Amino acid sequence: MEVRARRGTGKARRVKRPTIADIARRAGVSKGAVSYALNGQPGVSEATRQRIVAIAQEIGFNPNSAARALSGASARAVGLTLCRPARILSIEPFFMGLISGFEQELAARSYALTLQVVATPENETEVYRRWWGERRVDGVFVTDLRENDIRIPVLNELQLPAVVIGGPGDTGRLTQLWSDDAGAITEAVRYLMALGHRRIARVGGLPDLLHTRTRTKAFTEVCASLGLSEAVTVPSDYTGEEGGRATRRLLINAERPTAIIYDNDVMAVAGLSVAQEMGLSVPGDLSIVAWDDSPLCSLVHPPLTALSRDIAAYGAHAARQLLAAIAGEPVKDVEEGTAHLTPRGSTAPPRDS
Amino acid sequence: MEVRARRGTGKARRVKRPTIADIARRAGVSKGAVSYALNGQPGVSEATRQRIVAIAQEIGFNPNSAARALSGASARAVGLTLCRPARILSIEPFFMGLISGFEQELAARSYALTLQVVATPENETEVYRRWWGERRVDGVFVTDLRENDIRIPVLNELQLPAVVIGGPGDTGRLTQLWSDDAGAITEAVRYLMALGHRRIARVGGLPDLLHTRTRTKAFTEVCASLGLSEAVTVPSDYTGEEGGRATRRLLINAERPTAIIYDNDVMAVAGLSVAQEMGLSVPGDLSIVAWDDSPLCSLVHPPLTALSRDIAAYGAHAARQLLAAIAGEPVKDVEEGTAHLTPRGSTAPPRDS
DNA sequence: CTGTAACACTTAACCGATCAAGCTATCGGT
DNA sequence: ACCGATAGCTTGATCGGTTAAGTGTTACAG
Structure with a gap:
């Protein structure tokens, strides 16, 4: 386009960033005093501090983060x-x-x-x-x-x-x-059981992740303790595609689950869509619980029961x-x-x- | 891997970051030479450059971004x-x-x-x-x-x-x-017209945004030029809630649209859900086009026709x-x-x- | 054999903060 | 009147790079 970042020769149109030296000059003190004043350190009088702070405000000073980081302070x-x-x-x-x-x-x-x-x-x-x-x-x-x-x-x-x-x-x-993933999944399973579900499945997240393992373990344990024998977890990867595929695999079984818990909302939405595509009504034929309650869950029809937490x-x-x-x-x-x-x-x- | 950055006086447990001074010492040259070598600047022989680069590699050197930014180079x-x-x-x-x-x-x-x-x-x-x-x-x-x-x-x-x-x-x-938003919306409208739609509405994004205005203007113009009199745009804010509300407002009209174009996929999904909730079949009673084709569009049932671009x-x-x-x-x-x-x-x- | 240009470096100033150490004026205590 | 102590500053080193200017060596043209 046109002139940009014109530097070097002569008039130097370059915009100058204000530094503590500029403030020091205008306040008639040293750089050190300015530093103390702006950082709330002792070493300057209250009057001087206020004068310095006012000048900093006025000229729109922001401490150069590079210089700050270099002198040992944090990079912020x-x-x-x-x-x-x-x-x-x-x-x-x-x-x-x-x-x-x-x-x-x-x-x-x-x-x-x-x-x-x-x-x-x-x-x-x-x-x-x-x-x-x-x-x-x-x-x-x-x-x-x-x-x-x-x-x-x-x-x-x-x-x-x-x-x-x-x-x-x-x-x-x-x-x-x-x-507390274990507590959450326990609540979900108890709730589904209270509704009368006996065949509950789960579509899990990436199996390598530690919290997935926690959930899988807790799910297996709570189901066992409540007498649900066939509590199966199908591993997945959080994508809608995989979540949908996993759902399809679960639903083509003769003894298909009547409820599925999904490890994230995207897979739950995909699962809902697969169920509908297969002619199953939700929640009539299949109940769905999503983990993590994003706006996505209230967006689809029917809206999804979810394990909510404030992320x-x-x-x-x-x-x-x-x-x-x-x-x-x-x-x-x-x-x-x-x-x-x-x-x-x-x-x-x-x-x- | 290997030992790295273990240096200092024995007790000093603090991990020391390697600097160009360390490299310079080991290579037996000055800091300046190291700087030239590592930045591909002229001023060092090819042999020296390679020696320096090798040492930098070996000790796992990364230039301190603060120092770099401070000396006038970019902050990267x-x-x-x-x-x-x-x-x-x-x-x-x-x-x-x-x-x-x-x-x-x-x-x-x-x-x-x-x-x-x-x-x-x-x-x-x-x-x-x-x-x-x-x-x-x-x-x-x-x-x-x-x-x-x-x-x-x-x-x-x-x-x-x-x-x-x-x-x-x-x-x-x-x-x-x-x-080219105008071109895209023109294609969408033409397509819907070719399918036989005559009442096409649009649920727009935030009305302040310039690209929303571009789309609204193009939508109005192309509809006018194709003889569609009642091409209405309902402003919205990209949220599912608002998108759903806007859809409901459009669909309770006696002369309700037979097709709606949404400015993002989230609102389109919400719109789909509202249509289903109102007992309208998609695409039988209502056709839906989403703008921006995220996995979300293929996730719902039916999957959404979308204006795709590689974001x-x-x-x-x-x-x-x-x-x-x-x-x-x-x-x-x-x-x-x-x-x-x-x-x-x-x-x-x-x-x- | 000299002048000079090119090369391969070194030296040191500099960027803009922080902060330990030093300096001066003031004040209270004796 | 003299001695700390303290408040309120200044000075200057420092962080780790970049880079202009300077130095020493070699090559080569004249």
Whole structure:
């Protein structure tokens, strides 16, 4: 187009960023005094502090984050890596909900969130190493914890503060935050049993993920303890396609389940669609429970009964934990409550009961 | 792997990041030489360069991004602000698709993406000012362009490189990227007419957004030119709730439309659900076309006919443009092709024709 | 044999903060 | 009147890169 970033020769139209030196000059004090004043440190009088703060306001000063990070202070940024293919990420509401929650806390303290989409957990460790080496982030959020997760030793080695979401698991020094998946699935199964269901199936998430295992174990156990012999979990991958396929496989059985619990809402919606396509009425012939209650669940017809939890609040909590860990405060592992059942139109007593 | 970054005086448990000074010492050259070598600048012999690169590899060196940014080089980061409430963001597949596309290009050149969720466009300009002042990003992506968008003059004033997505509009110096919405909606209307529809309505996105206006104008014009008198657009806000409400309002009319075009997939799914709830069959009584073809569209029953475009590719293109603009290369505004119609089960000739 | 240009480096200033250490004026205590 | 102690500053080193300017060596033309 036209002239841009014209620099070098002569008049230098370049926009100048105000620095503490500019403030110092205008206030008639030294750079150091300005630094103390703006950071609320002792060492300047209240009168001077106010004068300096006023000038900073007036000229629209923002501390150069690079300079700040370089002088040993924090980078005021945290990182999140997402290890899912684009086609899942785009539709999976969980991560965006989580991110919104992070931002609530981060924005309030003007921390930046750095995002990176990667292909494999190995790539994630590379990103962590790079971020650490570049001093780009002060800490990271870790999602999708796996058994013997290769990311954990790397983060411990780098001593990079982290909050691990999706456990509980073995994370050494790292803070964890998880939700009580066992309790939630127990509530769902009890509810379906109370409605009269005896053949309950589950379409699970990625089998490698630790919280999937937790859910599978809890599901198997609660079903066994309640005398449901054939409580089957079909592994899946959170995509609608796979969720639909898994549903079809379950429904072509002679002894097909009368209720299915899905590990996320996308698969539940896909399952609903498969049931309808096969001429089964929901909830008449099949009851459906979705895990995680996004707007998607209330959007379809019938609206889906869901295990609801406030994902944004979950994310906000994780962000507070991470910021505390970065500040060096002691942070304890926390279980962030149980998802509660929100009954909607997709669950009812089975027709044959 | 191997031992890395274990150094220091024995007890000092703190992990030390390798710097160019470490490399310089081991290679027996100066810091400057290392800098030249690693950045592919002239000033060192090929032999020395290779030795230095090898050492950097070996000790796992990553340049400190703060130091780099401070010495005038780029921050190697770009920013994206999202100005939608959490409940929309979480389910709207567009942004995650776009982000995935950004990342394809950014990751390849190890640029970081900094994300910030904000409440209002005013907040966005504040974030831009802060990022600029902090030198946190080298450029930004701007989405949801509005008429007389207050963000544009701010970015021009700051001379912050930017790519504006969602025009075309008046953006001054800033590069733009948009898709041919008029062409797409024309194709959709023509298709529905060919099927025999005469009463076609549209549930639009946020009316303030420039691309919504483009679509509305094109929709009105093409309908007029084809002799469809009552082509009504109901404004909405991209949420499922509003999309459902708008659909209900359209369908309770005596002269209800036989086909509805929705400005995003979430509203289309909600519309489908409302039609089913009202006892109308899709596509028998009502045909539905969704704009933007996320997996959501193939997930529901019947699957939705959609205006498809490759959003990730769109994002990747935008990222390339932004990186070029940051590099100071001349960048031209680009129209990134027309969404094409993907017919699925939600469209058919109207029953009464 | 000299002048100079090219090469392969080194040196040191610089970016914009932070922060330990140093300096000065003031004040209370004796 | 003199001695700390303290408040309220200034000074200057520092973080880890980048880069302009300087230095020493070699090659080669004249």
